[in-house]
Amino acid sequence: MFCSSLLFCSCYSVQAEVEDTLKRIQGINGVIGTIVVNAEGIPIKTTLDNSTTVQYAGLLHQLTMKARSTVRDIDPQNDLTFLRIRSKKHEIMVSTDKEYLLIVIQNPTE
Amino acid sequence: MAKGVKAIGKKKDEEEGLDTAEGEEWMQGKTLVKPPDQLELTEAELNEEITRVLTANNPNAPQNVVRYSFKEGCYKPIVFVDQMAIHFELEGNLVHKESDEGRRLTAKQAEVDDGGGDERPDNVVIKASKREQKLTNQFNFNERASQTLNNPPRDISCQTEPPPRANFSATANQWEIYDFYTEELQRREKSKEKHEGQFVNKEEDKNKKKMIQAEIQNDDISQLTKAVKIIERMVNQNIFDDVAQDFMYFDDASDEFRGEKGTLLPLWTFQYDKAKSLSVTALCWNHKYNDLFAVGLGSHEFTQQGGGMVLFYTLKNPNYPEFIFNTASGVMCVDIHEHLSYLVAVGLYDGCVAVYNLKKKTDQPIYNSRASSGKHTSAVMQVKWQKDDLDSNHNFISVSAGGRVVSWTLVKHELVFTDIIKLPVIDTIPDDLKDVVPTVGTSLDFHKQKDYSFLVGTEHGKIHKGSKYYSSKFLETYDAHFMTVTRVRWNPFHPDVFISCGWDWMVKIWDQTMKSPVFTFELKTSVTDVAWAPYSSTVFAAVTTDGKVHVFDLNINKYEALCQQKVVSKKTRLLHIEFNPVHPIIIVGDDRGHVTSLKLSPNLRKKPKEKKGQEMPKGPEVEIAKMEQLLSSLR
Numbered sequence: 051m052f053c054s055s056l057l058f059c060s061c062y063s064v065q066a067e068v069e070d071t072l073k074r075i076q077g078i079n080g081v082i083g084t085i086v087v088n089a090e091g092i093p094i095k096t097t098l099d100n101s102t103t104v105q106y107a108g109l110l111h112q113l114t115m116k117a118r119s120t121v122r123d124i125d126p127q128n129d130l131t132f133l134r135i136r137s138k139k140h141e142i143m144v145s146t147d148k149e150y151l152l153i154v155i156q157n158p159t160e
Numbered sequence: 161m162a163k164g165v166k167a168i169g170k171k172k173d174e175e176e177g178l179d180t181a182e183g184e185e186w187m188q189g190k191t192l193v194k195p196p197d198q199l200e201l202t203e204a205e206l207n208e209e210i211t212r213v214l215t216a217n218n219p220n221a222p223q224n225v226v227r228y229s230f231k232e233g234c235y236k237p238i239v240f241v242d243q244m245a246i247h248f249e250l251e252g253n254l255v256h257k258e259s260d261e262g263r264r265l266t267a268k269q270a271e272v273d274d275g276g277g278d279e280r281p282d283n284v285v286i287k288a289s290k291r292e293q294k295l296t297n298q299f300n301f302n303e304r305a306s307q308t309l310n311n312p313p314r315d316i317s318c319q320t321e322p323p324p325r326a327n328f329s330a331t332a333n334q335w336e337i338y339d340f341y342t343e344e345l346q347r348r349e350k351s352k353e354k355h356e357g358q359f360v361n362k363e364e365d366k367n368k369k370k371m372i373q374a375e376i377q378n379d380d381i382s383q384l385t386k387a388v389k390i391i392e393r394m395v396n397q398n399i400f401d402d403v404a405q406d407f408m409y410f411d412d413a414s415d416e417f418r419g420e421k422g423t424l425l426p427l428w429t430f431q432y433d434k435a436k437s438l439s440v441t442a443l444c445w446n447h448k449y450n451d452l453f454a455v456g457l458g459s460h461e462f463t464q465q466g467g468g469m470v471l472f473y474t475l476k477n478p479n480y481p482e483f484i485f486n487t488a489s490g491v492m493c494v495d496i497h498e499h500l501s502y503l504v505a506v507g508l509y510d511g512c513v514a515v516y517n518l519k520k521k522t523d524q525p526i527y528n529s530r531a532s533s534g535k536h537t538s539a540v541m542q543v544k545w546q547k548d549d550l551d552s553n554h555n556f557i558s559v560s561a562g563g564r565v566v567s568w569t570l571v572k573h574e575l576v577f578t579d580i581i582k583l584p585v586i587d588t589i590p591d592d593l594k595d596v597v598p599t600v601g602t603s604l605d606f607h608k609q610k611d612y613s614f615l616v617g618t619e620h621g622k623i624h625k626g627s628k629y630y631s632s633k634f635l636e637t638y639d640a641h642f643m644t645v646t647r648v649r650w651n652p653f654h655p656d657v658f659i660s661c662g663w664d665w666m667v668k669i670w671d672q673t674m675k676s677p678v679f680t681f682e683l684k685t686s687v688t689d690v691a692w693a694p695y696s697s698t699v700f701a702a703v704t705t706d707g708k709v710h711v712f713d714l715n716i717n718k719y720e721a722l723c724q725q726k727v728v729s730k731k732t733r734l735l736h737i738e739f740n741p742v743h744p745i746i747i748v749g750d751d752r753g754h755v756t757s758l759k760l761s762p763n764l765r766k767k768p769k770e771k772k773g774q775e776m777p778k779g780p781e782v783e784i785a786k787m788e789q790l791l792s793s794l795r
Binding site: 063064065067068069071072074075078079080081086094095119122123126127131132134141143145146147148149150151152154156158 | 331333334335337338339381382383384385386387388389390391392394395396398399401479480
């Protein structure tokens with residue numbers, strides 16, 4: 051296990067910290083795009099164009115729900131934390147936290 | 161031929177009349193009257209006998225009735241035709257008195273006769289009898305019915321608004337049922353609490369309301385804190401995938417062919433933008449979380465003093481530090497508490513010591529000696545946590561450039577200081593200045609087992625061994641180096657051995673019972689730091705200002721380094737080195753604020769060869785024995 055507590059200056063809020071981290075991720079070389087999806091499957095933040103965002107959000111939301119359902123069916127006290135899909139061209143990573151989804155598409159081979 | 165009969169009859173009558181005419185007056189004188197259009201016939205014609213036939217045929221009946229015969233398929237004349245001629249018809253109204261109607265009529269007649277002025281019972285009797293007798297007539301029955309007025313039917317309808325409908329669909333899964341039950345349980349517990357504590361409720365409700373509002377406001381992104389962290393680490397792991405694989409699995413196979421020598425494989429480099437102008441002044445691994453380490457940033461140069469930082473990096477995210485603390489002045493030393501890994505003691509250039517709590521989400525230290533009266537007047541060179549004292553208060557010890565060794569105790573909200581000892585001034589300083597010119601203490605280390613015993617290195621090259629219990633004098637002084645002692649450390653296994661290094665290019669290994677060093681190594685430039693390996697009592701590594709890391713294993717080679725590798729670019733001086741307590745990696749800090757992690761190749765981590773048939777004892781005793789063996793060979 052690692053330290054999971056967050057640090058921020060007294061003038062920052064938790065939200066700003068999250069946005070900071072998101073910006074950093076987006077700025078990493080090789081990251082194609084990031085999408086934040088809320089509990090209803092609607093993308094609220096994205097760095098990709100609209101049609102791609104909607105497509106990714108819809109499809110991955112369904113897949114995540116299915117994956118979570120699978121995990122919890124086996125053991126209801128368990129829950130899905132993240133999902134990684136490695137394809138030929140790039141890697142799609144989905145991290146879930148209380149119904150919210152964070153989707154990052156990365157091209158790891160440089 | 162009725163007419164013929166009638167004519168004959170009339171003629172007979174007329175003849176009879178004529179015959180009897182003689183008898184009556186109006187019959188006399190009758191002459192034959194001829195109608196004007198009578199036929200004029202001759203005598204012969206008059207005497208002609210005309211036969212008249214009397215038949216019973218009806219002259220009006222048809223004579224040539226033809227009917228179609230289906231049997232023969234043609235029209236056939238009907239020979240026998242009805243010959244009856246009806247001359248007169250009159251319907252009578254006589255009814256037989258024995259018939260039904262006759263009886264009825266007679267009864268009625270009798271009633272009418274007896275009708276007026278009779279007694280009632282007779283009437284009733286008669287009526288009753290009449291009723292019995294009343295029978296319906298097939299031909300003449302008249303049922304009289306009367307109908308009330310039917311009100312015209314009206315349709316009245318009203319329509320209500322249809323109830324609102326919504327589509328509902330759900331799935332019933334194992335986990336949905338589980339979720340529901342846990343929620344139900346919580347609800348019940350809450351209601352129990354409400355029943356029990358009702359006064360406290362109001363406050364709680366207010367807080368809850370605030371909480372709920374805050375939650376709704378923040379439901380946007382702050383939910384994602386954990387998710388974002390994980391993703392960042394995953395992305396970094398993908399980028400540095402080969403490094404991570406090397407870190408875990410790579411063991412340089414070519415070491416077999418290199419003889420004794422080993423290599424250092426560079427892994428991740430940690431750098432922070434805002435720390436570019438600062439140099440690494442301290443490194444410390446976290447003992448509980450083996451991937452977390454602290455970096456103290458500041459400046460050794462007297463002239464270049466600015467702010468400082470303490471950064472915490474994890475190997476899982478080489479891109480960005482986990483924790484960032486800004487300090488007012490440069491950080492000179494950092495120490496993480498061995499058991500409570502969230503307590504961090506920091507010594508600053510301006511003489512302050514501060515304690516940070518990683519669990520708290522603030523930038524400010526929880527304790528600061530700024531206001532304390534016993535604070536150091538000059539830079540704090542080393543801090544070290546101690547075991548909790550008798551009152552279970554945490555405490556640590558610091559040594560400063562002012563020559564004081566001070567113990568600080570965390571009591572409630574402040575730091576309480578206790579002077580332990582003052583470093584002795586060297587003899588070269590004239591007596592009247594002895595109080596003024598302090599002896600700069602540069603390094604401090606406590607014995608692993610006997611933690612009251614400590615070593616202090618000074619700027620003058622001496623190493624003093626002291627004890628917490630003796631505050632007036634040092635137990636022992638070693639003339640270690642010609643120049644500043646940059647580091648002194650006890651051996652983690654052997655209780656008598658310690659190592660020291662200094663700017664005079666030397667690394668010396670001592671036995672505390674002996675005044676002169678057991679081993680001496682000369683590295684080509686100033687040695688800035690030296691560290692023992694946690695896995696072996698005979699392995700240590702040193703860093704020098706020319707950017708090289710030197711790794712020695714006394715068990716294998718007593719005179720030479722197994723590895724002398726330059727790990728940073730030109731003109732970068734390496735300042736600190738630390739071994740990871742668990743993994744075979746080391747981190748080195750340089751004067752550009754960068755920290756580089758390196759993996760030790762297998763040759764540098766060798767365990768002594770097993771003799772055939774002998775079981776290999778494990779544990780610190782082996783290490784001690786190893787060292788002892790070495791030492792005894794030199795005595």
